Amino acid sequence: MRITKIRATPVAVPYRTDETWAFGSRSGMVSVLVELDTDEGIVGLGEAAAYPSAEIVLSVLKSVERLVVGADPFRIEQLIQRIDVVGTWHHVKATSPAIAAVEAACWDIVGKACGQPLVNLFGGRFRDSVEFFYYVAAPDPDTVKAEGTRATAAGFTTCYLKVGSDSLDIDIERVAALRDGIGPHMNIRIDANEAWTAGTALRAVRAMLPYGLELVEQPVSGRNLQQLAYVRGRMDVPMLANEACWTRYDQLSVIHNGAADVLSVDNQMDGGLLNLKRSAGLCAAAGMTVLKHSLGELGVALAAATHVIAATPNFRHANQAYGALLSDDIVDGFGGGVDNYRDGCLDVPTGPGIGVALDPDRVARYARLYREHGDTEFSFQHPRALTTGLALPKH
Ligand SMILES: [Mg+2]
Structure with missing residues (x-):
């Protein structure tokens, strides 16, 4: 089996109430949904937190594309080693979520191919x-x-x-x-x-x-x-x-x-x-x-x-x-x-792989919300964080 394509969809889902911590604030969450297509028709699902931003996740995915496309999704250790070493991503922690999403999507493919939940x-x-x-x-x-x-x-x-x-x-x-x-x-x-x-x-x-x-x-x-x-x-x-x-x-x-x-x-x-x-x-x-x-x-x-x-x-x-x-x-x-x-x-989900499926209507709704507001209200760079962040630590 070979991976034939990486598809990435940023989505923004609002919170019930704002999240505020010592260095920031946001009104919702942005995630990048990752789908790996294969030549045997199985699609692997993964998700990357938009950390530090969705743009950086998308850039990392683009940069590792030539290592991922064509790879055997069962050879997870080999693929991640290639990304770490050939892609030099072992130096950079904050760009890890994109790689983690690819890895999870490979596991989803393996689980679906074997008919077993990841557990x-x-x-x-x-x-x-x-x-x-x-x-x-x-x-x-x-x-x-x-x-x-x-x-x-x-x-x-x-x-x-x-x-x-x-x-x-x-x-x-x-x-x-x-x-x-x-x-x-x-x-x-x-x-x-x-x-x-x-x-x-x-x-x-x-x-x-x-x-x-x-x-x-x-x-x-x-x-x-x-x-x-x-x-x-x-x-x-x-x-x-x-x-x-x-x-x-x-x-x-x-x-x-x-x-x-x-x-x-x-x-x-x-x-x-x-x-x-x-x-x-x-x-x-x-x-x-x-x-x-x-x-x-x-x-x-x-x-x-x-x-x-x-x-x-x-x-x-x-x-x-x-x-x-x-x-x-x-x-x-x-x-x-x-x-x-x-x-x-x-x-623990009982279906094969990760055991969850995307709801296309809600993905479309929250992808639209990301396009309209994702980089401000829902990101780690919420405007309130930008105006207050310089004073810390303050105790
Ligand atoms: Mg903590």
Whole structure:
């Protein structure tokens, strides 16, 4: 079998409410849907987060086209090695989502050709469903509380809250409001996206301790592992590394420096589903648990990762997904909207390959939305981020 063509379609899907973090803001999500045609009629489906932008994803896809077209989709290791080495993409993390989408689409072809869901090709079902968090992206404490109540009603067990984009007092108010909304038993995970200094991080976590925190994600810079280890050693809450460990090479450094308790791993930032499995294996060897990070993704990329997570033992925490924020999706029964989740979990798809299919009407609708607004309201370069980004880090 040979790959005959790469087709790429950027789509923009609006959020229910804006997403704001320490360094940015956006009103929806852009993804690039990738379809690989083959000479045997099987079409492989993949998806790349538009990171850092859809234009860059499309450029990377164009640049690897001559390596991908003509390749055997079963020879995934060989194809990715050629892209890494011949294409020299091993130097560049931020352009990885396009390559990851090609890799996932190859796996979709393999699964469809074999008549097997991906979970059966990645080790089989260690678990039948995969847990995800509820993303609380609300600016004021009253709305944070209401979102917490919505998360509880929908059956989620972990809420995720961004901190670090406002004063510490406001962040503490938000955490208190969230605990008020969810009651005593649900997990609260906070993510500062590197915005704090070591001193602020320690003060913040101490002040938030009465409200109960599950994990503190990347409170300080990911580029100074000694500082991360210093903060970790003085906190009474487990530390989750994110910006410190985008790739397996970074993860190895975090492990060697004792700079985290839990690592987030990301197939989009590290070149594919095989590397997601390898990341988890690296951490398992170090006695560490992992969870999947998300740059923001729709149902295709989410379903692809769900297969690998289901087949890998040390994914022991609620993983990242945007179901609570997204108003819709481009596949049925998976991804955007809390109605797709049962007790915060997604069932592993049972169809061959990734096991989801694009809805042509919604793809057309959101492709149009991308063409009209994608590069502004829905991108990582949202206008509000452009006007506020220079002041950070500010604590
Ligand atoms: Mg993070």
